[in-house]
Amino acid sequence: MITFLGISFALLTSFGVFAQTEEQPASWKHSVNSLGNEEYHLIFEADIKEEWFIYSLYTAEGGSMPSEFEFKKAGEDYALLGPTEEGKTYKKYTEVFDVEETFFKEKALFKQRIKRLRPEVNQIEVVLYYQICKEVCILKEEVFNIALDGSTVDASPTKGTLDERSLSMTKALKLNLKNKEILNESSRDDQEGTSQLWLIFSLGFLGGFIALFTPCVFPMIPLTVSFFTKQSHTKGKGVANALLYGLFITLIYFLLSLPFHLFDSVDSQILNTIATNIWLNILFFVIFVVFAFSFFGYYELTLPSSWANKMDAASNKVGGALGIFFMATTLAIVSFSCTGPILGGLLGSTTLAEGEVATNLTAGMTGFGLALALPFMLFALFPAWLNSLPKSGGWMTTVKVVLGFLELALAFKFLSNADLVGNWGILKRELFLGIWIVLFVLLTLYLLGILRFPHDGPRAKLSVARKAMAVVSIGVVVYLSLGLFKVLDLKVLSGFPPPDFYSYQQSKSDCPLGLNCFKDFEEGVAYAKANQKPILLDFTGWACVNCRRMEENVWSDPAIFPLINEDYVLISLYVDDRKPLAKDDQFQFQYPSGRIKRIETIGQKWGTFQTINFNAASQPYYVLLSPDLEILNHAVQYVDVATYGAWLRKGLAVFEPKK
The missing domain is CATH 3.40.30.10 (Glutaredoxin)
Known part of the structure; x- marks a missing residue:
């Protein structure tokens, strides 16, 4: 069983890296000591605010992201002598990652010996990438411009005065636009934005609806509704508790999206930078592949069981509305192995959608939570409907596998993003479509019972639903194949495959x-x-x-x-x-x-x-x-x-x- 906090919920905090206020939790300074014979000691120090901490360069592998130095032009202007030394650090076992992590608190100290290779070099640049944490972790970057003669240079040029060249180029970047007030005359964009939000809300609702039919959630519906109706003294009280339970489920998923709204306090381009970052897209690709194979049954992704136990114990101890809130939180945790990959798809889709990523995510997460909550509320209001629910069985495994193939297809969209942004020229349109065709061929073989996965039960007669899904999957294969050979233009999938001009065939234009x-x-x-x-x-x-x-x-x-x-x-x-x-x-x-x-x-x-x-x-x-x-x-x-x-x-x- 694989604990997935490090990839999913930690992903929320890593996305929330820039979600802090203007407070600077660490202040940095540097100094240089000459050791003679062209050798120097570079010293980097930070005063860390109370309750904050910074991870060591050498914290345990498999845990949180370590700090990392980038010594610009090392090996060209100067050589590094030995590894970077650190000052006093602390260690603490982290249950989430099951490792002992190393970190600084109050003060951080790094020392690096170097040897100057070119006598005329007197200033070097060093960049420190690190994360500083309290309740959440903030990814930070400190740039040190170091004068080897000991003169003072601003260690972190986030504020200051621009040189004449930068002032000139900044001035050139600003246009002298005429009639600028016309830009915002129409309210059409607001209407489009509202339409986009409703679309994303609907997609989130669809994701939550699909999640209902997974083995982690579906069996919980009759059990939970029965609990509220039987444990309450009156029918009205039971219905009220079930409605409150559904409200809290929706609220929990809504709250998970809130950290993203703090991005705009830093830089209006930060969300675009995150969504189009090459390495983040590659990370998403890896995560979605991991999600897919969990749905195929090769392993299970769960949050730490201690979380669910603590929430369950709290619900029993506290009681009342707060106890119901803890019950809803318990459901969110124990169902994560099924809902996590779907939520990951929702998170990824909102980064691909246009508009405010945070607002999109809130709309999608709220829709997801509402779809998940509705059955608990409706069946509490109309308990007789429980008799019409289908029994749990192998059909839920089929749902998970189909979702697994869709996760794989979406994974290659993120790899395509990285390829496009990086201008690598590897995953061009033909290869992308070919991969999707193979995936849907494999899905068709699975639906027809030819391809099987570890958690599939004994072979049984194919249901009408599986046959119908197989026909749909074959249709997708045909559609993609016609697009690959340019018989059709694939307008239904616009935006997902690479653009037409990003092709292995020589194009007249890259526009x-x-x-x-x-x-x-x-x-x-x-x-x-x-x-x-x-x-x-x-x-x-x-x-x-x-x-x-x-x-x-x-x-x-x-x-x-x-x-x-x-x-x-x-x-x-x-x-x-x-x-x-x-x-x-x-x-x-x-x-x-x-x-x-x-x-x-x-x-x-x-x-x-x-x-x-x-x-x-x-x-x-x-x-x-x-x-x-x-x-x-x-x-x-x-x-x-x-x-x-x-x-x-x-x-x-x-x-x-x-x-």
Whole structure:
């Protein structure tokens, strides 16, 4: 049995890494001691606030994430002499990870000996990646600019004064837009956002409904309802307790989403950065593969049994409404082996969806909790319905295996995101579709009883439901195959496979639909000025699902494509592009608060560009501009063909080319 706190609920805290207030729980300083013969001692010290702690570089493997130093240009400008030494540390056994962890409290101290290899080098850069924890853990990054002659350099340049070069580049990033007030004239985006939330709520509700039919939840329904109706002195009291129990189930899943709402207090681009982070997408891929094989029956994922025991004991001891709350918490814990993978899918799906990730997650989690809670409330109100419930049996195993295959399919979406953002060119459209075809072929073989898994019972006659699901699975295989050979355009799956232009076959353009586009704003504006055409500014992302849906479902429409291709200059800016900027183009950007952000990648540049000029951080985000940077219409995001077409035509009507 595998304890999964380190991957799932710890994932909530790792996502909540930036969910803290402006309080800085640790203050850092550094010093340099010359040892002679070009050798130096680098010393890094932190004063840690009470109750906070920082993990050691050498904390036990399999536990929490250790601290890690990155010594820039080590081996080129200087050599590291021996391992990094640490000051006083503490050890504590952690039941969650079943290891003894090592950490600092009150003070942290690191020492590293180096030998300078090039005499002209007097300043080096060291980056420390660490997590500092209290109730939750915050991932942090400290940048130390160290002068070897002992002079003082700001150890963590999060605030300060920009150099002339950065000031100039920051100024150049801000546009002198005309008619900027037009951007927010329409309430259409709010309506679309509401529609998106209802869609995600519905998907969460569907996930919770599916979870009801798993072996961890389904048998609990009659048992729990019977408990409330029999243990209460009156029927009315039993019904009230069951309703309260359902309310608390919904509340628990709603509360699990709240830490995500604190992200915006740090950086408007942080959610996009997290959702499109290469390594996080790879982590999601691994997690979903682990989820899938747990559903296949090779192992079971559970939270620590002590959690459930403590919640159960608390419910018996406290009684009343609080006791019912602890009962609901117990259900959430003991059912985790079945609900965890579905919740993981919900969490992953909200990072793929557009809009505010935290708001999306709250809508989805609330829908999930409500679907899980409704049967307990309804059967308490109408106990006779219990007689119509199907008996537990092998059909629940079938549900889990089908979910396992869907988890695997979603896993490759995250691997595709990493491949797209990293521009690796490995998991292109053909291979992605081929993998999905294989997965659904295997699912079909399972549903037909040919492929079997460890927890399958004796072979039995196939039910009508399994045969029907097998037919649906075969249909998916045929549909994907036709898409692979370009007989169909796969519009139903828009946004999930890599875009058409991300193909092993040589493409005429690396822009959507073969359009002529610019991926640099200044180049696009220059072309628009030369040709006196209006600009369609497209803030997009490699891992943006709704961007692909817009391109494949809206831009491809015969009424839309000619407008973009012939009447507009398309500038597509990818905010999740991880390619580094040329050294001369990297700079530091200063927010009005004084905080400084390092702009090192193409995506960081365009994400910051979008935020400071249009006060937006979501994708897709479309703006119509004249070559002189006059706003031609309000901004739009994910809309239908008719709305988008009318929006483009209005921009053309307003635009007046210079003669």
